[in-house]
Amino acid sequence: MRLFLIASLILAVGASTELEQWETFKQTYGKSYKSIAEEEKRFTIFKENVEHIAKHHEKYKNGESTFTMEINEFADMTDGEYNALFTFQPIGSFKDEYGLKNVANVRNLPTSVDWRKKGAVSELVRSTGGCGASWAFSATAAVEAQLYIKKGNLTLLSPQDLIDCANATFGNHGCYEGSAINAFNYIRRFGIVSEKQYGYEARQGACRQRGVGVRISGFTKIPSYDEQSLLIAAATIGPVSVAIDASSLKFYRSGIIDNYSGCRSEFRYLNFEAIIVAYDADSWTLKNCWGPYWGENGYFRLQRNTNTCGVALRAAYPVL
Numbered sequence: 001m002r003l004f005l006i007a008s009l010i011l012a013v014g015a016s017t018e019l020e021q022w023e024t025f026k027q028t029y030g031k032s033y034k035s036i037a038e039e040e041k042r043f044t045i046f047k048e049n050v051e052h053i054a055k056h057h058e059k060y061k062n063g064e065s066t067f068t069m070e071i072n073e074f075a076d077m078t079d080g081e082y083n084a085l086f087t088f089q090p091i092g093s094f095k096d097e098y099g100l101k102n103v104a105n106v107r108n109l110p111t112s113v114d115w116r117k118k119g120a121v122s123e124l125v126r127s128t129g130g131c132g133a134s135w136a137f138s139a140t141a142a143v144e145a146q147l148y149i150k151k152g153n154l155t156l157l158s159p160q161d162l163i164d165c166a167n168a169t170f171g172n173h174g175c176y177e178g179s180a181i182n183a184f185n186y187i188r189r190f191g192i193v194s195e196k197q198y199g200y201e202a203r204q205g206a207c208r209q210r211g212v213g214v215r216i217s218g219f220t221k222i223p224s225y226d227e228q229s230l231l232i233a234a235a236t237i238g239p240v241s242v243a244i245d246a247s248s249l250k251f252y253r254s255g256i257i258d259n260y261s262g263c264r265s266e267f268r269y270l271n272f273e274a275i276i277v278a279y280d281a282d283s284w285t286l287k288n289c290w291g292p293y294w295g296e297n298g299y300f301r302l303q304r305n306t307n308t309c310g311v312a313l314r315a316a317y318p319v320l
């Protein structure tokens, strides 16, 4: 009897904790559901995700993983639903004459570089606000950095300009899919204006202006699978836009995502873009566009030299 009482007390405490966590989650991310049935379904998924995160935490504590996880805005989604948010597929075969250059071979590279410390990366970590245009944020940050490196002036440029104007003609589809390389092609031809001139709306609309602002002369596409060239570019040129498989970012909180984290390293799984802003002996540091509260203050790290999440498959930087 006594045992039974204690057991049910523990159960009750456990249950209330989960409910409390659920309420906190809903409040934090402004979640509301159409029906009680829908909320029950979401709560069930949430509990499964909480358990998954707890199991991952055990692995981390046992030294079997190099990164940590936390509950975030994706905690009421299944993996399938999360992956469906990202529909980016590799587009084109890089036949563009402006994209085919080799990175010069450089020896004696620094063991670590951080373009944030050099002032080439805006302190603002942007948020896509539910629009899946990571490609536009990656491209914008890359051009901002080159402008800073060449001209010493860090000006926020407009991802919305790209979302609206670097459209299907350039192989991009607004909030659904696109690539930084396609965006560079657009910026080469038409330019990109500042954030001030063309504010963010988190949806695709009609192109408001075209053919002004900053132009680039082209871009350099780093040969796929060539992580040494990627390193040379990240050390000597500046931040590099990359495509990855985003599946390991779902509950990422901190640390280094490795080649065994579940993300895949093949072309057909690339579904997201970010930008390499730093590296050290073990990892790449990438800036994301999910706001400053996600991951390591908006950033995440990937293991180096294992093509983790496909980071070395589709990397490029703009040339002013």
Ligand SMILES: *[C@@H]1O[C@H](CO)[C@@H](O)[C@H](O)[C@H]1NC(C)=O
Binding pocket: 153, 154, 155, 194
């Ligand atoms: C930096 O760029 C902005 C926008 O293009 C411009 O208004 C400003 O004058 C520039 N500042 C410097 C120091 O060049």
Ligand SMILES: *[C@@H]1O[C@H](CO)[C@@H](O)[C@H](O)[C@H]1NC(C)=O
Binding pocket: 165, 167, 168, 169, 206, 207, 210
């Ligand atoms: C892309 O935008 C341009 C300029 O607004 C427009 O003329 C063109 O029709 C658009 N192309 C597509 C495929 O939507």
Ligand SMILES: *[C@@H]1O[C@H](CO)[C@@H](O)[C@H](O)[C@H]1NC(C)=O
Binding pocket: 259, 260, 305, 306, 307
């Ligand atoms: C990455 O992990 C996969 C298995 O998930 C393995 O097949 C592959 O060889 C690894 N790649 C490297 C470069 O370690």
